[in-house]
Each structure stands twice: as C-alpha cells, then as structure tokens.
Amino acid sequence: TGLMDRRQLVEQLTAAHTRVSAGAAPVAVICLDIDQFKLLNVAQGSHIGDEVLCEVARRFTSTLRRADLIARTGSDEFVAVLASEGGGNEAARRMAEGVARKLLASLGTPFHLTSHALTVRASAGVSLIDSRTSDGLVVLREAQLALRRSKSLGHNSLVFFEEAMMSGLHDQLALEEDLRAAIGTSQLFLQVQPQVDSQGAVTGGEALLRWQHPVRGMVPPDQFIPLAESSGVIIELGTWVMHSGCQVLAELQGHDAKQTLAINISPAQFNHPDFAQQVREALSASGASADGLIMEITEGLLITDVAHVTERLRELVALGVRFSIDDFGTGFSSLSYLRQLPLYEIKIDRSFIAGLPDDVASSGIVRSILSMGSHLGLHVVAEGVETS
DSSP states (O other): OOOBOHHHHHHHHHHHHHHHHTTOOOEEEEEEEETTHHHHHHHHOHHHHHHHHHHHHHHHHHHSOTTOEEEEOSSSEEEEEOOOOSSOHHHHHHHHHHHHHHHHHTTOSOEEOSSOEEOOOEEEEEEEEOTTOSOHHHHHHHHHHHHHHHHHHOTTOEEEOOTHHHHHHHHHHHHHHHHHHHTTSTTEEEEEEEEEOTTSOEEEEEEEEEEEETTTEEEOHHHHHHHHHHHTTHHHHHHHHHHHHHHHHHHHHHHOTTOEEEEEOOHHHHHSTTHHHHHHHHHHHHTOOGGGEEEEEEHHHHTTOHHHHHHHHHHHHTTTOEEEEEEETSSOOOHHHHHHSOOOEEEEOHHHHTTTTTOHHHHHHHHHHHHHHHHHTOEEEESOOOOO
16 A cells, blocks of 8 residues: 555654654544455455555545655554644644544545445544653554444444543453353344234244343343444354244244244345355254245445345345345435345335324335335335334
8 A cells, every 4th residue: 555554653653742742732643444344355355455455545645634644554444643733632633523534535436446346434533642641552542442433333433532432442342252152042032023914914023133141131232233243243143143033934934834034134244255155054954944034134235335245135035035125215225226136125214104194204205115115016114113
C-alpha cells in the first residue's frame, strides 16, 4: 500500500505525545478497519483482497489533509494521526469526527477491481492524545477499543473512546469465553416461534437461539449475537444452530411433512467456504427434508458481492433449501435482486407491522410489499403480529 508501518506509526505517536505534553493542542488518532475483510479474502482470493487494500489506502490518503498521517498496522487495519488545528479537546473531537466520517464516506462508491465490482465498508474508533495521556501507545489502544465497539454496532459506524470501555472490555472478553464454552451444552437451546397462515393454521416456525447462562441468567440475543459476530465465534455457533435446527425440523416433519423451519444465517456463516457442505451434513445427519429448511439472510448481504452471493444461493437452492430476506424494507431494498436471485420469501420487518392499522405510512408500505411479493411470486411473512 505504500503507507507507514506500525514501527513508523509508533514513532509518530511518541513524537505527537511529546508535543502535546509540551503544551501543543490535542492530536486525534483514528483506527479504521475494513468490515468483513477476512471473509472477502477467503471468498474472493488474496489477490482481490490486495486490490481492495491498495484502493482503500489510495482513497484514505486522498481524503486526508496534507499534514495528516496514515499507516497500515494490520491486514485490514489503518490508523490516521491528524494534524492539530489548535484549540482544546472539543475542537479536536469535532475535527476528528469530521475527518473520520469523510474517510468512511470515501469508501461509499463501489470498488471497480480487475474482475468485478465490490462494495466495501469500514468502521472507525477515535481517541485523543491530550493532557491526560501518559503514552501515545495508550491512545492507540484506546482507539482500537473504540473501533471494537464500533464494529459491534454494525457497518460504517464511528465511536469515540470512553473510559468505561476499559472495564466493559474485560466483561466482554469474559462473556466471549463463556459463549465459546456454552456451544454444544444445554446452556444454548432453540425456541420455535410459530408461523401461521391467514386462517390461523400453523405452517411452520422460526428457530430462535436462546442462552441460559449459569450465572448471568438469560443473556439477550442482541447482546451475545453481535459479540459472536465480532469475535468470529459466529461460525461455530452457526454450525451448531444449523445442526440443531435440522433436528428440530425433522421432528416437525415427522408430524406433518409440509412443516417448515426458518433459521437465521449470518453473513460470516453464509460466506464461509464450507457452508454448503455444512448444510448438506446437517440435513443428512437429521434426515430432514431440504425443502422445509428456510434460511433467513439480510438485505445487506446481497450487495456485498452479487456474483458470489448468487452462486452460493443457487448452489444451496439446488439442494432444495429455500431463502428468505429477513427484515425486508430496512436495508438496501432493490427490485433487481428480488427479480434476479432465487429467493422464496420476504419477511416484512416488525417496525412496519407495529404501526398497523392506524399508521398510514406503515399501511402503505405493507400493502406495497404484499403487492410486490404477489407479482414476483414470493411468499410473504409479517414479523411481530401480536394482535388479531
């Protein structure tokens, strides 16, 4: 990439700390990390990964001001050290936020690589070298902690370091270890949420993962699922859910062969090279019929690499598996992918259902989705129906 390496970065951070200690204005440090780069490298090959890194470096460099510095410190981690413009901490924070958002926005247009185009996103964490700072490397670690929090919030996020993150990190690491240990034990189990037709007859269900921690009690999914995704545990966890879900499906089909079961699939799991084989093994081991297995994926997954996603979908559809777009309407809705990809179902996000029947806008959106689904031959499921 032609950027500074970690050793050169440390020298610059030490020099910046010396200047600030002598009375200079605070200096901002921004850590940036390409979202899901490891999966991109595995799915597309290292040559594509190298092209992405070079283009990211070029865009970041052209976005920064002449006096700013940029280094590449890991396979897909970049660190920017911003030149001080004077003023105190608040002025430095405002300046850092503005520059960080410009850096993230610089990745907004598709990457036109040798073989095809890709959409790339990043996350950012920021900290300041100021009067409280004991060492430039401490600030780098703080920015990395903020980056870790940012990645847990989702793509294209920006987070500033806060002291509470230090204590929160220890708790998060402990929870991560507990989650790894819980896989394959009775702590983790699936609950089946019924799906019914317009007459109230049960046609299938959705497998919802639950975690009964021996000390913490029930850990909410919105707490441990992002942790699993950011730590990489999601691959092992997703494999367990797939096998357990297929066993549940086989039991349901033993009572009614037409029963279906929906299972949520994370982007990391979907993009894993062995995913299709894992699905085959889970179906074979359980004896479940593939046409009863519905995999729920998000809209965001569909735009990361359309060619790869299409190939993977078709490979699994050939097994008999069907696919559903989860939380439809909240992501990157596009009629083109609904028409081109081998999809079976769309799920209307509960945020639209909650306003029915009084909210005019929600009613209009739901009617539009139902009409679109009908014209495209797609099954439609409404999430979060809690009244008659």
